[in-house]
Amino acid sequence: MARTAGRELALAPLQDWGQEIEDGAVYSVSLRRQRSQRWSPGEGPGGSQAPGPAPDAFLHYRTSKVRALRAARLERLVRELVSGDREQDPGFVPAFLATHRAFVPTARVLGLLLPPPPPPLPPGVVIKKTEERDLSFNQNLRAVVSVLGSWLRDHPQDFRDPPAHSDLGSVRTFLGWAAPLGAEAREAEKLLGEFLKEAEHAQEEQEQPQAWAGPPGAARTPCPDSLEGCLEEEEGLVPEGPELLDFGVDEVAEQLTLMDVELFSRVRPCECLGSVWSQRDRPGAAGTATTVRATVTQFNAVTGCVLGSVLGAPGLAAPQRAQRLEKWIRIAQRCRELRNFSSLRAVLSALQSNPIYRLKRSWGAVSREPLSTFRKLSQIFSDENNHLSCREILSQEEATEGPQEEDKPPGSLPSKLPPGPVPYLGTFLTDLVMLDTALPDMLEGDLINFEKRRKEWEILARIQQLQRRCRSYRLSPHPPILGALRAQQQLSEEQSYRISRVIEPPAASCPSSPRIRRRISLTKRLSAKLSREKCSSPGESPGDPSSPASSLSAGSPPSSPGTKDPPPGSPPASPGPQGPSTKLPLSLDPPGPRPLALPLSGPRVPPPGQQGSEARVIRVSIDNDHGNVYRSILLTSQDKAPSVVQRALQKHNVAQPWARDYQLFQVLPGDRELLIPENANVFYAMSPAVPGDFVLRRKEGAPPTPSVSPT
Numbered sequence: 193m194a195r196t197a198g199r200e201l202a203l204a205p206l207q208d209w210g211q212e213i214e215d216g217a218v219y220s221v222s223l224r225r226q227r228s229q230r231w232s233p234g235e236g237p238g239g240s241q242a243p244g245p246a247p248d249a250f251l252h253y254r255t256s257k258v259r260a261l262r263a264a265r266l267e268r269l270v271r272e273l274v275s276g277d278r279e280q281d282p283g284f285v286p287a288f289l290a291t292h293r294a295f296v297p298t299a300r301v302l303g304l305l306l307p308p309p310p311p312p313l314p315p316g317v318v319i320k321k322t323e324e325r326d327l328s329f330n331q332n333l334r335a336v337v338s339v340l341g342s343w344l345r346d347h348p349q350d351f352r353d354p355p356a357h358s359d360l361g362s363v364r365t366f367l368g369w370a371a372p373l374g375a376e377a378r379e380a381e382k383l384l385g386e387f388l389k390e391a392e393h394a395q396e397e398q399e400q401p402q403a404w405a406g407p408p409g410a411a412r413t414p415c416p417d418s419l420e421g422c423l424e425e426e427e428g429l430v431p432e433g434p435e436l437l438d439f440g441v442d443e444v445a446e447q448l449t450l451m452d453v454e455l456f457s458r459v460r461p462c463e464c465l466g467s468v469w470s471q472r473d474r475p476g477a478a479g480t481a482t483t484v485r486a487t488v489t490q491f492n493a494v495t496g497c498v499l500g501s502v503l504g505a506p507g508l509a510a511p512q513r514a515q516r517l518e519k520w521i522r523i524a525q526r527c528r529e530l531r532n533f534s535s536l537r538a539v540l541s542a543l544q545s546n547p548i549y550r551l552k553r554s555w556g557a558v559s560r561e562p563l564s565t566f567r568k569l570s571q572i573f574s575d576e577n578n579h580l581s582c583r584e585i586l587s588q589e590e591a592t593e594g595p596q597e598e599d600k601p602p603g604s605l606p607s608k609l610p611p612g613p614v615p616y617l618g619t620f621l622t623d624l625v626m627l628d629t630a631l632p633d634m635l636e637g638d639l640i641n642f643e644k645r646r647k648e649w650e651i652l653a654r655i656q657q658l659q660r661r662c663r664s665y666r667l668s669p670h671p672p673i674l675g676a677l678r679a680q681q682q683l684s685e686e687q688s689y690r691i692s693r694v695i696e697p698p699a700a701s702c703p704s705s706p707r708i709r710r711r712i713s714l715t716k717r718l719s720a721k722l723s724r725e726k727c728s729s730p731g732e733s734p735g736d737p738s739s740p741a742s743s744l745s746a747g748s749p750p751s752s753p754g755t756k757d758p759p760p761g762s763p764p765a766s767p768g769p770q771g772p773s774t775k776l777p778l779s780l781d782p783p784g785p786r787p788l789a790l791p792l793s794g795p796r797v798p799p800p801g802q803q804g805s806e807a808r809v810i811r812v813s814i815d816n817d818h819g820n821v822y823r824s825i826l827l828t829s830q831d832k833a834p835s836v837v838q839r840a841l842q843k844h845n846v847a848q849p850w851a852r853d854y855q856l857f858q859v860l861p862g863d864r865e866l867l868i869p870e871n872a873n874v875f876y877a878m879s880p881a882v883p884g885d886f887v888l889r890r891k892e893g894a895p896p897t898p899s900v901s902p903t
Contacts, residue, residue: 209257217264218639225253260284260646263639266296270304274335287642287649289343289350294467294648295633295640298350298359305336306366333370340367341376348383349460357387436676437501437519443673445526448494448535450667451674452614455490456534457659459483459617461652466628469621470823487617491538496682498542503691504681513695514557517543521562524569531589531613533582537573544570547685547692554696573616582619589613611664620651626809627651629824808875810884812840812856827884829875836874840888859885 209221260281261272269288276284292301340363343350351360360383367377436444462468463481472480502516520539527536542548543566549555555563572582589612631644683691806829811822823843827836838851857865858878865887868877878884 211262212259215268216637216639217268218262218635219259220262220643222258222260224256224258226256262643263635263641265638266300266640267304269640269642270301273305273339274332283646283649285339285342286346286653287646289339289347290462290652291465291645291648293350293462294465294645299362302359302362305339306362307332307336309369337367337371337374337376341374341379344376344379344383347462348386350462351383352387354387354391357384360384360387433679434672434676435501436497436673436680437516439673439676441519441522441526443670445523445530445532445535446667447670447673447677448523448527449530449532449614449665450669451490452487452532452534453612453662453665453667455483455487456614456617457662459487459655459659461655464617464621464624464652464655465648466625467633470625470628484617484621487534491534491618493677494535494538495542495545497677497680498539499545499547499683499688500681502542502548503683503688503695506691506695510551510553511557513551513554517548517554517558518562521558521566521569525565528569528572531611533572533586533616534614536569537616537618540566540570540573545688547688550692551696582616586613586615586619611666612662613658614662615655615658620655623651624648625824630809630826808884810878810886812836812843812886812888814840814844814846814854814888815890822885827875829873831874833868833870833872833874833877836868836886837888840886844888853891854888855891857887857889858882859887 207223207225209223212219212221258280259277261269261276261284264272273285273288278285292298344363351357351363353359360380364377364380364384367374367380371377460483463484469481469484471477472485498520502513502520505513508516520543524536524539524543527533527539572585627644627647631647632641633644635641808827809824810827811824813822823840825836825839825843833856834851837854837856840856841851841854855870856868856874858868860866860879860882866879868874868886878886
């Protein structure tokens with residue numbers, strides 16, 4: 193029996209078996225094992241024995257094959273919506289509906305999905321309701337109606353096509369003869385009414401301009417361009433109402449959470465797809481991903497409020513400025529208690545930005561307890577492990593639910609556990625962009641890589657689940673605080689840095705600034721020491737981050753260690769562990785034997801928390817006047833510097849013939865950069881101990897490059 197039990201533990205309920213190719217479509221095959229128990233002769237389940245197998249009983253497993261469509265042409269994918277086995281592959285329909293806009297427009301899907309109306313009956317022929325003209329045709333109709341019902345309910349914005357909404361018109365026409373009395377037809381009519389009402393409301397707003405009431409941050413008065421003008425305006429400014437920090441910590445944190453909940457609840461998950469979000473800066477894409485852009489605006493607005501309130505009064509003494517720092521730390525802590533990770537990240541990004549982080553006298557006046565809180569909160573978004581702490585905490589928060597009202601005993605107090613959580617959307621955006629970069633859209637034979645869409649759907653489904661949980665927040669707007677948020681003066685990144693230098697002139701170091709997870713191993717300390725001793729030696733390794741080949745970023749003010757944060761927003765450089773994510777948070781291919789290989793399935797991407805031995809995803813920016821915009825590419829162990837430069841320039845819409853005029857640098861902590869030698873293998877020349885962020889810089893003496901669009 194011990195041997196039998198051992199075998200039982202070794203058998204998984206669902207085991208990957210391989211792949212099958214059928215009619216040009218590729219299926220992944222798994223074996224599902226269901227346990228059934230047989231008793232020894234003379235005994236049965238109705239006996240007097242206690243539950244569980246008898247000592248002389250043996251186990252029997254029933255194995256069934258489970259297939260899931262992995263790659264196919266568009267026509268086969270649409271046919272699978274109707275004819276697929278929902279029990280075997282329950283995730284196909286929701287994954288297709290959520291991600292189809294990444295590879296085909298809605299009108300094209302409807303053209304393949306909606307069947308034509310049946311031919312009219314001959315005169316005088318009457319069919320009873322219980323009689324079916326064509327059994328297969330009616331079964332197909334029911335399946336199509338079911339798919340449309342899910343589509344209209346879960347993704348109504350796919351049918352928005354003003355002013356005529358032709359896609360929705362096609363659906364209404366089909367439902368008008370296929371299921372005129374069904375709930376799907378009523379849902380389509382209701383959706384059309386909502387679209388028309390929104391259009392009328394928008395037209396009324398255009399005809400009757402009124403006071404601006406948009407999201408906070410959009411209507412703030414920017415600071416003058418010159419530093420002198422900004423300082424003069426600050427000195428002569430008479431506030432019309434209370435400032436933001438005049439309100440209580442709980443009040444401010446709750447209003448930030450209220451705004452984040454409203455914006456996150458409106459996010460369309462399909463706009464988060466890497467193929468959509470990565471195109472947001474292309475010419476003519478101003479209306480792309482509007483709901484995600486709204487969260488970006490809010491994130492930047494909160495960051496700007498922190499910068500403006502801390503730096504906006506240059507005449508404050510260090511203890512007074514320290515009080516403002518402490519209050520923002522308490523607001524961040526309260527956001528954490530409210531499970532609002534979006535504003536928490538925004539506040540921390542501002543406090544860790546170089547203009548605030550370098551104020552050593554102000555940080556020196558901060559009390560010990562707020563400093564300890566600040567360090568603990570900063571560890572949540574540590575980039576040393578691809579925000580693993582944030583991901584783990586978010587998963588724990590998702591799994592934690594307060595008791596339901598009907599489950600509470602009579603007279604018990606209401607649960608104090610807040611709803612949510614509200615995630616930092618940038619984590620999901622980064623994951624989806626990395627996923628879009630790592631896996632190809634098409635496979636050999638012009639097959640759509642639907643396995644990629646399944647991976648994307650796993651992330652989108654989690655966003656939808658979080659959106660549903662955010663509906664349980666019960667927060668009321670407080671107009672004075674919202675007005676103070678909108679009235680907070682905004683400083684540009686350059687102005688913030690210049691004012692910071694006025695407040696505290698540059699110094700060699702900032703010993704009083706908080707240190708955030710500065711863990712340096714003994715090996716790194718020895719490497720840095722040897723590098724300083726041999727800074728003029730010719731034999732440094734190109735992959736050593738301590739090598740003298742690294743240099744300060746030219747043409748930019750010095751900042752604390754770190755790089756820019758990933759989307760949403762473009763918060764200033766962080767002195768702590770914050771930086772762009774470089775590793776995917778999910779395994780793209782489960783381990784195990786695969787008897788059949790999918791042709792050209794793409795390179796394997798390393799799972800979270802580790803880097804693969806043959807490939808990793810890196811981010812490359814280009815040093816130009818359009819800002820630090822990152823683009824992700826997949827780096828393999830065979831890639832040399834020229835090919836990486838060419839692919840990065842192609843991502844940035846720069847002609848490849850200009851590749852010879854650029855050099856590739858890896859961004860290192862401490863405002864250092866590692867020059868990747870020409871013709872070097874980038875995979876082995878780079879430092880694997882830091883995030884894979886690179887920057888392209890023009891060589892000295894190279895001719896000017898034509899204008900580049902920041903895409």
